[in-house]
Amino acid sequence: MSAIIKQIEMGKTNAYLIKSEKGYILVDAGMPGESDKIEKVLVENNISLKDIQLIIITHVHYDHVGSLSVLKDKTGAAVLVHEKEKEFLEKGKTDFPEGTVFISKLISKLSNLISESKFKAVNPDITIKDNYDLKQYGVNGEIIHTPGHTRGSISVIINGEDIICGDTLFNFMPHSVYPPFANDKKQLIKSWKKIEKYNCKRFYPGHGSIFTKEKFIKTLAKKAKKLDA
Template sequence: MPPVLPSIEIHSVAGGHAHVYLVKAGDTGVLVDAGIPGSEEKILAATRRAGLEPEKISLILLTHAHYDHAGSLAELKEATGAPVCCSHYEETHLLSGRTPFPKGLGPYTKTVSKLAGKILAGREQFNPVQPDILITGERDLSEFGIPGRIVPMPGHSGGSIALLLENEAAFIGDAAFNILPWSVVPPFADDPKNLVTSWRYLLQSGAERFYPGHGKPFSRDKLAASLERLIKKAQRESGEKID
């Protein structure tokens, strides 16, 4: 007989500008991202309301090291005792407490990116933290009590990662923004071609429900339609065909 999988509960936690998700499986759970600086008490209170004391958190997974996702990471690591998992590309950013602002994908967001980059240059944006698990490829999460795996998801940033569960839910950080009714293309991405590759992987993975860092969960149909728009935009700007 196949193993009996624990029932999965997904809780969206107030983390400031971006969502923090608690993935609860039985008497353990994984936190996906860590909100803005100063949001640790709200996040810990939400985990308790979901029926988990902080020490029951088995892992803190960081989709990427931007301040609205890593802001309370050091404090949550201390409060839970859980190891921090991120891409190996993000280690330097976590150790310094600062990360570059991503590139814009349109005229307005390109301007915002340049201004933000100048303002934030050299500034500590969150308390530095030493990551415990560095991702270089896919990684199974069964040892942490979660039926799923971590996969690289470059595009928004070089070190973005995602959590794919066996119940067809995917936690994708800022690989997509579900803010507009017609598109989930993020306003910022360092590498649009990598983003196209990552989205194709998501569609091929079997995931049906996507949980972004910004906006509400959305379906694979919306992701597929947005992928077509993203490919056409990248082709117009580069003059190259993207297969």
């Protein structure tokens, strides 16, 4: 069972394509108005919209679900989300998480004010609570619950080596993969420790470029020390 992960860069956010034995799985769906960027990558790779069987949403923030409604209609794919995010997806709105540093605290406040956090509501087909096996989709992989950035954040592990982690890890800065926003910072580090146990080699974040285990381990060591102090 092989699964190739293709990164779709869409300005601010990444989406990923997983090749399965039966078709494709899309992880995340970009900002509003970005479905054409995903469709372009599909065309370039000779993939039809109908080949997408499942759309996994790492968490319900507008920059990851903005084009979900359009893509769900065009692909007919089932949409999977954690049960703690379901309500936000159905409402088409999320409260922005709290900032972890001063500047993001400010952005968080402003974002809620200008309601940039709105997107077209979608009713999910599958909601999960904890681990979810992707074998039925022809993929050697599983979904794990990694709360912290949001309560229902999930990550997708493929072949025990690659992890698509949404905003649980951010790759914006040279020496850290700590996200600028988190609803629960303690829980976030707990989830990082959970991820550490899977010993994945490559990390595929919702923002920034793909990075290796070393960068994750270094940031985790720094943050865990701070929490213990």
